[in-house]
Amino acid sequence: MTKEVLEITPSGGIYCIVNLPKPAVKTHDFSKPGGYLINELLEQLRLDHNTDGSFLTDGDILRWGISRLCEAPMGRSLAHDARFDDWMIMVEDGDSETRLLIDTDIKCLFLPRYADSITEFTKSQPSQMEFLFQLAKGLRLIWQHGATQQKANNLDAKDFVLLNRMIEADSDLSSILVAYQLREKGDHDFWRYILSAELSKVAVTLCECLDFDPSMDGMLDAMGFVFQDWFADEARLSRIDHDSLSELDEREEEPGTENLQFDDLIQVSMLPDGFSYLEYAAADILSDAYYTRIPDATNEAHLKQIIAETQVAMLEDIGFRDQELARK
Incomplete structure (x- = not known):
């Protein structure tokens, strides 16, 4: 099966029309717990923009968070800059005293939910807002790791x-x-x-x-x-x-x-x-x-x-x- 692809120049002009095989989309099963690849989260959002705030899994929370951040130019850049090198995000239980953690060996951002359960998270706007703040921060830290880690090791x-x-x-x-x-x-x-x-x-x-x-x-x-x-x-x-x-x-x-x-x-x-x-x-x-x-x-x-x-x-x-x- 093929589809028509329009490639757009930075100025907005169409410079070619080609027929390419429709790529298979690898998607994450958001109904299961575990780490979520940032690239897959962005792909899911591209295919389905339904992030109405009804949270059944931590995957729903992440999709909601990234979708909301991407409404801002800086947030969109943070998410897209962090999607390379198979970085993933793992959501964990944690309160306001819990801090995010980056494991550079396995390329994983461990992000507290700031609520003991998904149900509590759904009811708590402060938990949701702190999650948004730390998610944006964590995405920037992933970029910083790539930009500074080699130098940091030698300082x-x-x-x-x-x-x-x-x-x-x-x-x-x-x-x-x-x-x-x-x-x-x-x-x-x-x-x-x-x-x-x-x-x-x-x-x-x-x-x-x-x-x-x-x-x-x-x-x-x-x-x-x-x-x-x-x-x-x-x-x-x-x-x-x-x-x-x-x-x-x-x-x-x-x-x-x-x-x-x-x-x-x-x-x-x-x-x-x-x-x-x-x-x-x-x-x-x-x-x-x-x-x-x-x-x-x-x-x-x-x-x-x-x-x-x-x-x-x-x-x-x-x-x-x-x-x-x-x-x-």
Whole structure:
């Protein structure tokens, strides 16, 4: 069986008409629990736009969430950027204290439902809105993994901590931008939820900036401005630093010796349009104590310990190699 395919140029003109075999569509059985490939979720939404909010399975929840995010330009880009390399999403039980987790080995985003059951999720708008926020954040984190993971593995401990802060800030801001764009389309529930949550001050500032100048340049300026605001919360920084240092403790390899460069910050802050909102601030961030400070004394001591242990390991490695050379 064949179908007529119209290929459209970016300007909207039709440049060819061909007959191609109709491809077989591989679909996920959404009635069964398990992980859901992002690419399959998007394909399901392309074939069936029925996401009326009646949730029977976690697959229904995911389809609803991605469908709603895709109503915003940023949300649509996040979903489509994350669909490569067979990444999947697993929905788990969890309350407001449960945090999302990314397993890069199996390429899976573990996303809490923020309700003990699907029935409770259906009845709870706060659970639904938190799920939307974390889904957008998780999709951006998947992109960040592909963009920064190789560099992260080679960074020294101090810059590894800074990079994780920047990635966390970027993913939070990306979710807020999605909510703002949905608000502009008349979907106010998500935006109102964010205004009642931890990042409300950052969201208000972003809104004021974008309302004043909604152009692309205005959006880049706004994102850069609220990126700075995000770093003002020392409790937030301390929580993320603790997680970063714990990750370094659990790694089999010692931290690397490389440092963050200007281009790395540009990459972290690259929006789907291909523009970076840190283009004019990146050089200052690397040397500005406002961004590099460690506000928690325990975290600071922990970081110094990791740095000292890394230096000892490097010296021992040099000594070992010298002995090997001496025997030769």
